[in-house]
Amino acid sequence: MVNIEIDGKQVSVPKGGTIMDGAKEIGIYIPHFCYHKKLSIAANCRMCLVQVEKAPKPLPACATPVMEGMKVYTHSKQAVTAQKGVMEFLLINHPLDCPICDQGGECQLQDLAVGYGSSGSRYQEAKRVVVNKNLGPLISTDMTRCIHCTRCVRFGQEIAGIMELGMAGRGEHSEILSFVGKTVDSEISGNVIDLCPVGALVSKPFRYSARTWELSRRKSISPHCGLGSNLIVQVKHNRVMRVLPRDNEELNECWLSDKDRFSYEGLNSEDRLTQPMIKHDGQWRSCTWQEALEFTANKLLEIKDQYGSGSLGALGSAHCTTEELFLLQKLMRGLGSGNVDHRLRQSNFTTDQSLCGVPWLGTRVAAISEQKSILIIGSTLRKDHPLIAQRIRQAVKKGTQLNVINPFDDDLLVKLNNKVIVAPDEIVRALASVLKYAFEQREVNAPESLIPIFDSLQSDMESAALIAKSLIDNSPAAIYLGNLAQHHPSYAQIHRLALALAEITGASIGILGEAANSVGAYIAGAIPDLSSLSTTVGLYSGEVTGLNAVQMLSDASDPKCRAFVLLNVEPEFDTYDPYQALKTLQSADFVVSLTAYKGNVADYADVMLPITPFTETSGTFVNTEGRVQSFNGVVAPLGDARPGWKVLRVLGSMLKLNVFDFDTPEAVREKVFPQDMKIDKYLNNRLADMKINLESKESYVIQRIGEVPIYQTDTIVRRAQSLQQTRDGMSIYAWMPKKLMEQLGISAGDQVKVTQAGSAIQLEAACDEKLPDNCVRIPCAHPKTFSLGAMFGEISVEKL
Amino acid sequence: MLSAESLKKIDHEIAKYPEDQKQSAVMSALAIAQDEKGWLANETMNFVAEYLNMPPIAVYEVATFYNMYNLEPVGQYKITVCTNLPCALSGGNDAANYLKKKLGIDFNQTTTDGKFTLKEGECMGACGDAPVMLVNNRRMFSFMSNEKIDAMLEDMKK
Numbered sequence: 001m002v003n004i005e006i007d008g009k010q011v012s013v014p015k016g017g018t019i020m021d022g023a024k025e026i027g028i029y030i031p032h033f034c035y036h037k038k039l040s041i042a043a044n045c046r047m048c049l050v051q052v053e054k055a056p057k058p059l060p061a062c063a064t065p066v067m068e069g070m071k072v073y074t075h076s077k078q079a080v081t082a083q084k085g086v087m088e089f090l091l092i093n094h095p096l097d098c099p100i101c102d103q104g105g106e107c108q109l110q111d112l113a114v115g116y117g118s119s120g121s122r123y124q125e126a127k128r129v130v131v132n133k134n135l136g137p138l139i140s141t142d143m144t145r146c147i148h149c150t151r152c153v154r155f156g157q158e159i160a161g162i163m164e165l166g167m168a169g170r171g172e173h174s175e176i177l178s179f180v181g182k183t184v185d186s187e188i189s190g191n192v193i194d195l196c197p198v199g200a201l202v203s204k205p206f207r208y209s210a211r212t213w214e215l216s217r218r219k220s221i222s223p224h225c226g227l228g229s230n231l232i233v234q235v236k237h238n239r240v241m242r243v244l245p246r247d248n249e250e251l252n253e254c255w256l257s258d259k260d261r262f263s264y265e266g267l268n269s270e271d272r273l274t275q276p277m278i279k280h281d282g283q284w285r286s287c288t289w290q291e292a293l294e295f296t297a298n299k300l301l302e303i304k305d306q307y308g309s310g311s312l313g314a315l316g317s318a319h320c321t322t323e324e325l326f327l328l329q330k331l332m333r334g335l336g337s338g339n340v341d342h343r344l345r346q347s348n349f350t351t352d353q354s355l356c357g358v359p360w361l362g363t364r365v366a367a368i369s370e371q372k373s374i375l376i377i378g379s380t381l382r383k384d385h386p387l388i389a390q391r392i393r394q395a396v397k398k399g400t401q402l403n404v405i406n407p408f409d410d411d412l413l414v415k416l417n418n419k420v421i422v423a424p425d426e427i428v429r430a431l432a433s434v435l436k437y438a439f440e441q442r443e444v445n446a447p448e449s450l451i452p453i454f455d456s457l458q459s460d461m462e463s464a465a466l467i468a469k470s471l472i473d474n475s476p477a478a479i480y481l482g483n484l485a486q487h488h489p490s491y492a493q494i495h496r497l498a499l500a501l502a503e504i505t506g507a508s509i510g511i512l513g514e515a516a517n518s519v520g521a522y523i524a525g526a527i528p529d530l531s532s533l534s535t536t537v538g539l540y541s542g543e544v545t546g547l548n549a550v551q552m553l554s555d556a557s558d559p560k561c562r563a564f565v566l567l568n569v570e571p572e573f574d575t576y577d578p579y580q581a582l583k584t585l586q587s588a589d590f591v592v593s594l595t596a597y598k599g600n601v602a603d604y605a606d607v608m609l610p611i612t613p614f615t616e617t618s619g620t621f622v623n624t625e626g627r628v629q630s631f632n633g634v635v636a637p638l639g640d641a642r643p644g645w646k647v648l649r650v651l652g653s654m655l656k657l658n659v660f661d662f663d664t665p666e667a668v669r670e671k672v673f674p675q676d677m678k679i680d681k682y683l684n685n686r687l688a689d690m691k692i693n694l695e696s697k698e699s700y701v702i703q704r705i706g707e708v709p710i711y712q713t714d715t716i717v718r719r720a721q722s723l724q725q726t727r728d729g730m731s732i733y734a735w736m737p738k739k740l741m742e743q744l745g746i747s748a749g750d751q752v753k754v755t756q757a758g759s760a761i762q763l764e765a766a767c768d769e770k771l772p773d774n775c776v777r778i779p780c781a782h783p784k785t786f787s788l789g790a791m792f793g794e795i796s797v798e799k800l
Numbered sequence: 801m802l803s804a805e806s807l808k809k810i811d812h813e814i815a816k817y818p819e820d821q822k823q824s825a826v827m828s829a830l831a832i833a834q835d836e837k838g839w840l841a842n843e844t845m846n847f848v849a850e851y852l853n854m855p856p857i858a859v860y861e862v863a864t865f866y867n868m869y870n871l872e873p874v875g876q877y878k879i880t881v882c883t884n885l886p887c888a889l890s891g892g893n894d895a896a897n898y899l900k901k902k903l904g905i906d907f908n909q910t911t912t913d914g915k916f917t918l919k920e921g922e923c924m925g926a927c928g929d930a931p932v933m934l935v936n937n938r939r940m941f942s943f944m945s946n947e948k949i950d951a952m953l954e955d956m957k958k
Binding site: 162163164165166167168169170177178179180182 | 842845846855856857858860861864865
């Protein structure tokens with residue numbers, strides 16, 4: 001530690017720290033623009049000049065390392081003169097257009113100009129003007145205002161991992177731009193809006209819609225990915241105007257993914273359902289809540305009486321609050337049916353009976369940064385978990401080895417230690433190979449049961465051996481199963497193999513939560529079979545069991561369920577096999593959809609009940625690391641929409657179910673999360689049944705890789721216009737490797753007919769050379785592709 | 801995109817740096833590319849970026865920083881006049897104005913016959929010789945009085 005004195009106060013700063021670090025430590029503010037705690041030091045704005053004893057001239061606080069006995073004066077005459085001088089220069093070319101600038105009122109330059117600027121300018125010459133750039137649908141530019149702090153450039157290089165913005169030219173001619181005509185496409189690009197200390201980069205969707213001082217700031221939690229980013233939702237006239245990050249060093253740090261930041265547009269969508277509606281003789285009409293709920297209750301009872309309790313099924317999205325999902329499963333179980341599930345895109349449920357707890361990340365999110373080796377299995381990491389990908393990127397820079405097993409070779413914008421890129425149906429074998437090498441390298445005899453499996457694997461797979469080595473040689477190490485692994489038809493095998501690998505290598509194992517409440521949904525009991533959770537961790541007991549999502553939706557000709565309750569679900573986008581799901585729902589006797597949006601609900605439902613999105617209800621999300629985060633509504637419900645928990649509670653009362661006497665969301669919360677609850681006790685990724693067998697593969701000529709596109713994950717983001725216009729939002733193609741294209745006589749840009757399980761669509765073909773030979777990558781959950789079948793499996797493609 | 805010969809030269813430059821620091825060769829690579837193509841089109845810069853495994857915008861930053869890189873096609877003779885302070889004090893601006901009048905073009909323009917391009921340049925490290933001019937990034941002309949400019953242009957027109 002180095003002892004220095006700043007403005008007469010003593011402070012110890014670690015060796016190598018700067019004056020700025022010391023000043024922050026003791027709460028002394030030194031004006032600055034280019035300095036940012038998460039970015040490298042540029043020292044190019046010169047605003048943080050301070051006086052240092054014995055130094056011949058003022059020094060930049062952000063870039064001056066501390067030295068023993070240093071005496072610093074941040075507000076001395078010399079320091080203030082220097083700071084004022086810098087401010088005068090900064091203002092020379094800055095337009096004084098604060099009244100029409102979107103940053104007005106929250107602008108660092110404006111704020112500091114009050115303190116360090118003078119009332120008039122001595123500059124008489126012409127000011128420079130810089131042409132605006134089109135950086136895409138999210139970021140709006142006013143480049144004349146730029147003061148060249150290069151925060152946005154450094155953010156791209158250091159945090160986003162891709163340098164999309166740069167500073168061209170020099171001196172007076174320097175300007176921030178992207179390479180000729182390119183847009184900024186990073187999935188966390190919106191952060192440059194927060195970073196920009198002036199009004200040069202502002203939010204395009206928010207632009208000119210409100211002033212910062214008109215907005216009330218309310219805390220909330222992101223309803224999208226499993227990270228549970230902390231949000232500040234800004235509200236004006238009972239309308240969400242924008243979303244900003246709330247610092248939480250353990251989760252989102254000071255960042256937000258673009259999905260979290262811009263999805264709010266979906267909240268104010270035209271498509272919002274604002275009144276209960278009933279279908280009568282094929283005609284939809286709006287009705288009162290009383291009528292809709294009575295009708296629903298009667299219908300459910302009628303079908304129960306006719307076909308038995310087992311004919312009722314409920315599907316809830318893992319983007320729902322824990323309270324909603326708890327009431328949904330209680331409603332079903334109260335009616336005597338265990339048919340309730342939230343894992344709508346999962347296709348393999350064979351581990352349900354052997355769960356030893358609720359699947360979770362396995363470590364704290366913050367602990368990801370401390371891993372020395374990481375293996376990711378089946379994940380479009382940057383798209384599914386933008387900020388976890390960011391965290392891993394920072395870790396890799398500090399030496400963490402990142403390994404992946406994936407069916408595609410997307411650029412993670414980070415150095416990979418090793419990768420195994422194989423077709424989806426080969427992932428299990430690839431993972432088994434890693435396990436085999438891990439046993440060999442540990443010099444442990446593999447269990448009898450595994451030997452025939454290992455013998456059946458192709459020998460020498462060097463990258464698998466290196467992955468095993470990386471996990472063994474480095475501690476701590478972690479294995480994470482991504483969304484794609486969880487959707488995979490052989491998820492049970494992947495999970496078991498990963499567990500075995502974790503055990504032999506000493507790594508931890510984690511399941512990356514797909515949705516904001518993937519862990520919470522288990523805690524709420526929204527799964528059909530609670531028996532294993534009940535025996536292993538004592539979560540619920542004696543609850544009726546039922547069918548999982550795939551079973552409920554399986555066969556339309558012989559439906560297992562006659563009536564469905566859908567909670568925040570769009571079956572055409574949210575299910576593993578949307579083609580099948582829609583058929584089953586359409587043939588069901590009765591479907592009630594609790595939904596915030598009209599969407600295509602009319603195609604299959606009989607009643608629509610308008611519920612509110614996360615901003616209009618209180619609730620709780622349990623993020624992927626098991627962090628319980630409750631939030632309150634930030635605006636009043638739109639129209640006649642009501643919070644989902646309230647709708648379910650009233651429905652429960654109407655059905656005369658006994659546990660439904662909750663008056664407040666707090667009462668429901670108290671029921672799910674009792675005061676003395678230690679959530680860690682319930683989290684465990686182990687499985688009681690570890691029987692590993694490689695099912696004989698079906699042989700596919702061409703197989704599909706179905707991924708959920710970044711901006712199609714849930715109901716809200718699907719309706720966020722600006723996100724839909726980004727490159728990520730627009731790139732819906734049939735991606736094929738070159739070899740396959742040649743084989744089929746297709747070239748990039750051709751229209752192709754894609755056929756899967758009897759249904760066909762037309763798509764544009766595109767080339768992705770890094771895909772395995774017999775794979776076609778077609779995103780699911782998209783209006784262009786939802787009429788196809790399952791996310792994986794046989795598919796055929798022909799040129800049109 | 802670039803000829804085998806140019807690529808060989810670029811590889812020679814790359815070899816001067818550690819293997820994982822290919823991008824150190826960006827300035828020479830751009831110069832070699834410009835020698836071949838005459839100027840740096842976006843595609844050329846993109847190619848160099850890909851060749852050196854660096855973001856295109858980072859190449860663009862370098863190419864726009866130094867005015868010896870031509871981001872637009874130039875005439876047969878690119879004359880760069882220094883107008884920095886020492887030159888300016890010793891007639892640099894006058895020389896530039898004389899050239900402009902003589903050629904009938906402004907800075908960053910090319911004569912219609914495609915012969916001359918005029919550029920405003922930064923210090924060439926020869927302040928004692930002011931006014932100085934650099935022709936085609938290679939040849940330096942010192943003490944450029946109007947007569948000497950006339951002679952230079954005459955010579956070039958031949």
